[in-house]
Amino acid sequence: MTEVESIIAAWASGHLPQSAQLKQLIAYELANSRRCHVWGVTSETAAAKLKQRAQVLQALVSANVQLPLAGRQWSDLILSFWSLWLPLSLWLAETRASLARPMVQGILGGQGTGKTTLTQILSLILQQLGYRTVCLSIDDLYKTYAERQQLRQQDPRLIWRGPPGTHDIPLGLSTLQQLQQAAPGQPVNIPRFDKSAYGGEGDRITPQQVSDIDIVLFEGWFLGVRPIAPERFLVSPSPINSEADKAFAKDINQTLKAYLPLWEKLDRLIVLYPEDYRFCQQWRRQAEHDMKATGRDGMSDQQIDQFVSYFWCALHPELFIKPLAETPGLADLVIEISADHTPSAVYCP
Structure with a gap:
């Protein structure tokens, strides 16, 4: 120490x-x-x-x-508390105090960036400060199992849940609007999703009922990400290599426009930004190795690479996340994440 x-x-x-x-x-x-x-x-x-x-x-x-x-x-983790989690909680509390309604704090972070841990810790600290929070993930807004099966028939490229197009945007808008407008004591249903249902395909479960929420911590792997100009795909980073890859990336970019009304509900946006976007692939491998070490099923390295490549084709970090972290006015706060998952820097773009 x-x-x-x-x-x-x-x-x-x-x-x-x-x-x-x-x-x-x-x-x-x-x-x-x-x-x-x-x-x-x-x-x-x-x-x-x-x-x-x-x-x-x-x-x-x-x-x-x-x-x-x-x-x-x-x-x-003294320094993480002292230099990040405590001042960030106080920053959120100050913002909430300036509003006449519940606050929606967006948190963008990919695999292994610690967004779930961050939302849990912020909730506990904010509770000590007298603020009631609820955590909502973009994953909680997935379309139902039946709807996604139908969606896959319409577009066989949507082999995984997660890319833009697999979420129920009206459900998200309705949930955030109810949270912001609820009267004191009025219950609000928060959608929840069980990823283990239907053999890992996942489906909705009974919603969680909350009331008197002060701060909504809304997190997701592409939360707040905005469409880019089509010409950005003329020279695409790997693994957007083939014409089919580019067509998929362009279609997802187009689908992303439907999410803009949801992002408009955000009062602020935090970006959890790996020092190297490829860390996410390493972190996913380590998570799967740890899972298999306990006797549970997990992906092979080849399956992980295919999985990660799929999402990089959909929304490549260099094309979609980097602008948020570097362009003033698009995000309010950037937290850089080092290879060992710990925060290494915090700054305003």
């Missing part, structure tokens, strides 16, 4: 930092200018901002909140 981590851990346990220790924390914070810009930290506001984080962290520790950290303790 580094000296900075030790100071934070002690503060979380109720031991106030000495003046020199607080200065050390402030210096650590101010050393990262991009992160300071995101969280509004300056030399004048740093002490107050850090004390605010520490108060929330103390509340979590004293309440012995069980966090979804795969067997690890919060102290194993």
